Structure formats: C-alpha cells, structure tokens
Amino acid sequence: xAELTREQIxxxxxxxxxxxxxxxxADDGADLREIGFRSLDFSExxxxxxxxxxxxxxxxxxxLRQIAKVGDVLDFIEQLQSA
Amino acid sequence: xxxxxAVPPSSVVLVxxxxxxxxxxxxxxxxxxxxxxxxxxRTVTAELTxxxxxxxxxxxxxxxxxxxxxxTQAFVKEVEAELGPIDGLVNNAAVGQDSLHVHTSAEQLAAxxxxxxxxxxxxxxxxxxxxxxKGLKGRIVNVTSICAQRGYPGLVAYSATKxxxxxxxxxxxxxxxxxxxxxxxxxxxxxxxxxxxxGQTQLDQIVRRTPTGHLTEPEEVVxxxxxxxxxxxxxxxxxxxxxxxxxI
Numbered sequence: 376x377a378e379l380t381r382e383q384i385x386x387x388x389x390x391x392x393x394x395x396x397x398x399x400x401a402d403d404g405a406d407l408r409e410i411g412f413r414s415l416d417f418s419e420x421x422x423x424x425x426x427x428x429x430x431x432x433x434x435x436x437x438x439l440r441q442i443a444k445v446g447d448v449l450d451f452i453e454q455l456q457s458a
Numbered sequence: 459x460x461x462x463x464a465v466p467p468s469s470v471v472l473v474x475x476x477x478x479x480x481x482x483x484x485x486x487x488x489x490x491x492x493x494x495x496x497x498x499x500r501t502v503t504a505e506l507t508x509x510x511x512x513x514x515x516x517x518x519x520x521x522x523x524x525x526x527x528x529x530t531q532a533f534v535k536e537v538e539a540e541l542g543p544i545d546g547l548v549n550n551a552a553v554g555q556d557s558l559h560v561h562t563s564a565e566q567l568a569a570x571x572x573x574x575x576x577x578x579x580x581x582x583x584x585x586x587x588x589x590x591x592k593g594l595k596g597r598i599v600n601v602t603s604i605c606a607q608r609g610y611p612g613l614v615a616y617s618a619t620k621x622x623x624x625x626x627x628x629x630x631x632x633x634x635x636x637x638x639x640x641x642x643x644x645x646x647x648x649x650x651x652x653x654x655x656x657g658q659t660q661l662d663q664i665v666r667r668t669p670t671g672h673l674t675e676p677e678e679v680v681x682x683x684x685x686x687x688x689x690x691x692x693x694x695x696x697x698x699x700x701x702x703x704x705x706i
Contacts, residue, residue: 418560433563436556436612440657 377428378456381449387423388448391416403446414439417448424452432456465595465639467688468546470494472537474524474581475551477503480601480645483676484548484683489513491688496537496544498522498530499551516541524551524577531584538588545596546687547585549578549623552601555616556655567615574619579626586638597687600627600642601679602697607644608705612655620644624697631695639694641686646674646701670702 379387389399397411407413417439421432432455442448471488475481476497482505485497489509497506498520510517518540522529537544552574557566582598589596605613606620623642630640647656647664656664665673679700686693699705 414558418558421561431563433561433566434557436558436655439558 379424379427379452381453383427384420384424384449384452387427388412388420388445391420391423400445403444403449405445407443407445407448410445412445412448417442420448421452421455424456428456464636465597466545467690468493468597470496470537470541470544471546471548471687472534472544472585473497473548473550474530474578475499476519476548477501477506479650480648480676480679481548481550482506483680484550485509485517487680487684488687489517491684493546493688494518494541496520496533496541498524498533500524524581525572527577527580527584530577530581534581534584534588543588543592543594544585545589545594547582547596547598548601548683548687549582549598550601551578552616552619554655555613558612559614562615570615571619574616575622578623582626582630586634589638596638598627598630598638598640599683599686600624600640601683602627602642602644604644604646604699604701604705606697607699610656610660627697628695636694639686639691641693641695642697643679643682643686644697644699644701645679646699646704648676649673664704668702668704672702674701 392399392412400410425432434455438451442451471493473481473485473495476485477499485495486509488495494516496518500521500523502519502521506519510519518537520533522533524530534544553570555570578600600623602620602623605617606624627640627642634640665671682698682700685691
C-alpha cells in the first residue's frame with residue numbers, strides 16, 4: 376500500500392473544501408467547525424485517500440468525534456494509513 | 459367457544475445475551491415470576507452467577523457465543539436435560555455498531571449480520587424444531603430496536619439486522635399457525651447506548667421530542683417481554699415499540 380504524505384493529505388483536504396467554495400487555512404490549529412469541514416467532508420477526504428492508496432480505510436465513529444482541528448484530521452489519516 | 463389457553467404461558471425460557479443489561483433484567487424478572495430460565499452469553503457475569511446461586515434448579519447458565527451454532531445447540535440440549543423442554547425463547551444477544559457505513563469494513567458488516575440476524579435465526583430454528591418435535595406450543599420474543607424503523611447515523615448494518623428480525627417475526631407468526639406466538643419488542647435508545655452511539659446534541663433532541671420526557675430504561679421493556687411470554691393474549695406477529703412515543 377502506497378502511503379500518502381501529510382502534505383498530500385493536506386492537498387486532498389484542500390480540494391474537498393475548494394469544491395464547496397471554501398479555503399483550507401495553512402494553520403493546523405484551525406477549528407474544523409469554523410472552516411465548515413463536517414463529518415461527511417471527512418468521509419469524502421478518506422475516500423479520496425483510499426482512491427490514491429488503493430486500500431480501504433475503515434474505522435469506528437468515536438475516533439472521528441475526537442477530531443476538532445485541521446491537524447487532527449491529518450494525524451488521523453496518517454495513523455489510519457500506518458495501522 | 460374459543461380456547462383461551464391455546465398457547466400456554468412459557469415455563470422454560472431460553473434467553474440469549476442474558477448476562478447484563480436488558481437480558482439480565484429479563485432473566486431476573488422471569489425468575490421472580492417463577493419461570494425456569496436458561497441464559498447464555500459469551501461471558502457469564504458475576505450478576506448472573508449470583509442469580510444462579512439464588513435460584514438453584516431454576517436457572518441454568520452457560521458461557522456460549524451466539525455465533526457458535528454447535529455450542530448453542532449443545533447448550534439447548536443441556537438446558538432440556540436440566541430444566542425440561544424449552545417453550546420460550548428471547549433472542550436478545552446482539553452486537554452494536556458505531557461506525558459510518560462507508561467506513562465499516564466488509565468483515566465488520568458480516569460480523570454484525572452474523573451475530574444479530576443469522577445466529578438468532580439459526581437458534582430460533584433449532585429451538586422451534588425441538589419444540590415442535592415434542593408437540594409443544596410456545597412463545598418467542600425478539601429484541602429488536604427502534605433503529606429498525608427510524609434512521610440514525612452510524613447504525614446502518616445494525617438497523618438492517620433489527621429490521622430483518624422484525625420482518626422474520628411477522629413471517630414466523632404466520633408460518634407457525636398460532637402454535638407459537640412470535641413477537642418483537644423494539645426499545646428506543648437506552649441511556650447507555652445513546653451516549654456511545656449518538657452525540658449529546660442528538661441525545662438532547664430525542665429527549666426533547668419524547669412525550670414521556672426520558673430515554674427508555676430496561677425496566678420499562680421487561681414487563682412487555684414478560685407479558686408476551688406469560689400472559690394470555692392474542693398478540694402475535696407484532697413489533698411493540700417501547701420508546702415513550704419518541705419516534706411517532
């Protein structure tokens with residue numbers, strides 16, 4: 376499985392937001408609610424990552440609920456890839 | 459004149475998933491009502507063991523995984539030898555879910571369906587075969603969920619299995635021709651489940667929308683199960699929702 380780098384994941388996250396006319400801030404500490412990145416957006420990002428790496432990323436919802444900031448999203452996807 | 463005792467009250471009831479929560483509450487109530495009870499679960503809890511001590515000869519317990527058909531069938535035979543023929547079954551054992559459908563692995567989907575749908579159908583089939591072979595009449599209660607009728611995120615496969623059991627309930631009631639009364643109880647969310655599966659916002663919203671003003675408690679479901687197993691009613695093939703009218 377080819378893993379994506381943190382920067383590549385960030386690019387995909389930016390693309391998800393851009394498709395909604397939103398912009399991904401450069402700051403990893405940015406609050407997801409403030410930038411309008413919702414749980415389904417996270418799913419869209421995860422599915423885009425899956426397309427890139429050619430493998431499924433499956434996980435339970437509780438982990439998802441802990442995600443509050445841009446950096447949390449990037450951390451979570453990175454951890455999923457290496458799990 | 460109609461025969462009002464067509465299906466007598468159950469005298470020996472098998473409860474799957476009887477070691478904690480609603481299952482344990484059902485076991486406790488049935489024992490207090492004088493019924494012989496057999497209960498199994500993957501892990502026999504201290505609470506269930508204490509009941510076995512309190513009700514010697516009236517309760518038979520076992521550590522059995524509901525997905526292990528050979529083990530459940532062996533347990534049924536063990537119960538028959540210990541307590542007598544089973545004429546009541548409560549399909550309570552189930553696993554929950556807390557994952558969005560798109561992120562639930564195929565293996566996890568299969569496991570949920572096996573535990574919550576395939577296994578209870580196999581157990582029911584086996585118990586019915588034993589029951590009918592002995593010329594017995596009986597009662598079956600399937601513990602399903604309001605999720606079978608209403609939508610909640612994170613519970614797609616779980617809801618599908620519970621809806622499947624509700625559908626099976628109706629067809630079994632027809633198929634068994636009144637010789638066995640088959641019904642479902644569909645509780646609303648219990649407080650413990652709610653906090654795990656739904657967020658606080660949704661929890662608060664459901665409570666606000668519930669005319670009785672609170673989430674379902676196991677103690678509110680138990681009397682309905684007892685009625686379906688022990689009372690002389692003509693209730694058959696029904697899904698009884700116990701949620702304080704939250705879902706209407």
